[in-house]
Amino acid sequence: MKKILTLALCVASVASISAQKPVVEQASKLSGKLDKIEDARTLAQQAIAEQGTPQQQAHAYYVAGKIEFDAFKQRENKKLINPQDPAVDPVEMGYELLNGYAYYMKAMPLDAVPDEKGKSGKYHKDMTKTLNQRYDAYYASAAEFYNQKKYFPEAYNAFMIYGDMPDMEWADSKIQAVADTTRALSYYYAGISAYSSNKLPEAAVALKKARLNNIKDMQSYIYEIATWQNISNRDESKAAESEAMIDEIAKAGYERFGIQNLVFINNIATSLVNKEKYDEALALIDGQLAKTSNEAGLYSTRAWIQERKGDEEAAVEDYRKAAEFEGATYDILERAAKKVYNRGSEIWNSIEGNQPEKRQEVRVKYFEAAKAFAEKAQAMDPNNGGVDDVLERINYALDTFFPNK
DSSP: OHHHHHHHHHHHHHHHHHHHHHHHHHHHHHTTOGGGHHHHHHHHHHHHHSOOOHHHHHHHHHHHHHHHHHHHHHHHHHHHHOTTOTTOOHHHHHHHHHHHHHHHHHHHHHHTSOOTTSOOOTTHHHHHHHHHHTHHHHHHHHHHHHHTTOIIIIIHHHHHHHHHGGGSTTOOHHHHTSOHHHHHHHHHHHHHHHHHTTOHHHHHHHHHHHHHTTOOOHHHHHHHHHHHHHHHHHOGGGHHHHHHHHHHHHHHHHHHHTTSSTHHHHHHHHHHHHTTOHHHHHHHHHHHHTTOTTOHHHHHHHHHHHHHHTOHHHHHHHHHHHHHSTTOOHHHHHHHHHHHHHHHHHHHHHOOSOOHHHHHHHIIIIIIHHHHHHHHHHHHOTTTOTTHHHHHHHHHHHHHHOTTO
């Protein structure tokens, strides 16, 4: 009985093998025939769906990938003869490259499994040769997807493949020698593609790879910081990871770009303040001010640190310095106006009795100074409205407390 059962199992196994083989062969025979590509894909999917040995599965995935790459090749040949041929569809060619890559990535580990004779890698050489030959096509297809606003997953995946392939053990020497900055640019565009599609985790992966591959564009660092800020805003459980990543990116950006954009030093300072390391944050800003003392934004940042530390007078004085610079932005002027007015109101409320000299000091040093900052901001951007409320409160205080002035 045991022998009969064993024989039955063997027969079933052979039947499974013989059932799969014709489907794979049918699919393979249709490879390269553009008018039969959907039939070929259907047959390939049937072969993949059937259970079999790793070698059989490798064969099925290999054939599925070859169908895609052969179709790409046929369209490429037609393009050489007649670029206007309807079959020459760059978007469709991009999909074929992506599909082919995905199938080959599934085929490779299965193909590496030794068969009963200890042999493996039956399709490895052909797959890697094809992928190496099509390397540059991935960037071209990624650009086409991007221009067609097919940002994710199409452009993202194609840009990532172009960036990742030089690290593959099967990449040829030419691809392995691709400059890191070239790969970084591909990762950057992948990151922008994901960010534009609200795929923040994927954007974070791509932009980090761009940074680690020596991206020259400062904007990549800024996008990476923005990505982690958005991740944190949407998921509180990611707050600690986001803060650590922003600090890492900001330090790298500051080291490379200095204060070409204050976002880097400001984020480093924010990280220190969040840890209540106020003196370290102040030392950071002071160190930069020793090199660039004419930067309004640095005084504004130092004022904010002083404010968080609890040193109100130091904060007010730094806001004054920031607002008095010719290059003070609307935001700096708005913060300065609010801080100086609020501090003036606190001092006013603390004055006991008449004390006209102290009250006049508050009028000039705080209320009128704050009004000047607010009016300067309002003139800079009349439609903003950010200082409208504080300006109204300042005018009310001046009219009420000093009606004859």
